[in-house]
Amino acid sequence: MGRPVVHFEITGRDGQALRSFYTRLFDWQIDADNPMGYGMVAREGNTTEDGVGIGGGIAGMPEGEGGGYVTFYVSVPDVEATLTQVESLGGSRALGPEKISDDLVIGQFRDPEGNLIGVIQAMSQSA
Structure with a gap:
């Protein structure tokens, strides 16, 4: 899924x-x-x-x-892991991971065409 x-x-x-x-x-x-x-x-x-x-x-x-x-x-289980994967696929990290609150971490990246996309991790999602 x-x-x-x-x-x-x-x-x-x-x-x-x-x-x-x-x-x-x-x-x-x-x-x-x-x-x-x-x-x-x-x-x-x-x-x-x-x-x-x-x-x-x-x-x-x-x-x-x-x-x-x-x-x-986009909701992800781990912002840092996702941003690392972005970089390995030809995108670039724009922000983060950044802890917004006790239960929320965000990041942003640019895809290979330069589009800005965000990822969000609710701490209740982490293992």
Whole structure:
């Protein structure tokens, strides 16, 4: 069985403007009430009648960083092992592993064409 896409991320220079845009466009309820101001789009309430859909995040980029990106995150059992495999297959590590919280580790890589993809490991997944 393949690994599921579990999160999307949209970033740009003005996180508040992006959150407003996607709220008005898709009627997403976005909660940015956290220390990082990271706008969370919950999966609940954003699915089809069959329950298809994923949650995500919409945020601004740190000052001095690029113009933003759109990416998705795939659930993996081990971020470091996955990033090592990416490198062996011709991709490159962009970030991580980075511990976001006590129960969450993320990483990002660029595939051989330069596309930015994320990987996410819930600590409850680790052995």
